[in-house]
Amino acid sequence: ETGVTQSPTHLIKTRGQQVTLRCSSQSGHNTVSWYQQALGQGPQFIFQYYREEENGRGNFPPRFSGLQFPNYSSELNVNALELDDSALYLCASSYGTVNSPLHFGNGTRLTVT
C-alpha cells in the first residue's frame, strides 16, 4: 500500500511569486485535504477536495486554490506569496468525507523570502 506522497519536499520562493505543490493520495483514497502548519503550531485546514470539487474551505484567502484530478491526486496553488505563507504544507487523504481518518504525507516546507 502506497502512502501519501508530496512534492517537492522543500521550496524557496520570493514574495509576490506563485507556487504549486503536489500530492498523490494513498491508494484506495478518494478525498484529499490540505493543511498549513506554521512553526510550533498545529496544522490548520485550508480546503478539501472530493470527486474533483472543493468540499469545504477553511479561513484562507482566495489566492489559495486547488485542484483534484481523476486519479485523486491534487495540487495546491498559492498566488502572490507573502512572508507569512512560510510554513509546512501538509496533504492528507482519506476514503469518503465522513468519519474517515486522515493519513498525512510528510509535507512541503515552503520558505518565502
Add this chain to the structure above:
Amino acid sequence: GQQLNQSPQSMFIQEGEDVSMNCTSSSIFNTWLWYKQDPGEGPVLLIALYKAGELTSNGRLTAQFGITRKDSFLNISASIPSDVGIYFCAGQDAMEYGNKLVFGAGTILRVKS
C-alpha cells in the same frame, strides 16, 4: 471558531514512566483523533475515537472520547525513548466541511536528562 486546548504544552519523560495529556474543546466533535509528529515528517495517526465514552488502546497507548464530546485524553504507559515527539489531538465534525480536522497546538514530549 472552534478551538482545542491541549495540555500540557511540553513535558519531560524518563524511560518507564507513564505519560498523560488531554485536550478540551468549546465545541462538540463527532470524532477525536490523536496524531504523533516527528521532526521533518507529517503527523501519523495513533488512535481514532468515534463514540462518546469510547476507550481505545493501541499497544502502550490508550485514549478516551469524553462523555460530553468536548474532551479527550491520551495515556502512554511505560514510555520508551522513541515516544519523544509532538502529539496532537484533533477533533472532526462530520457536519461541517466533511472531514475538516481542528488541531490542538500539540504536546512536546522530551527525554529527561
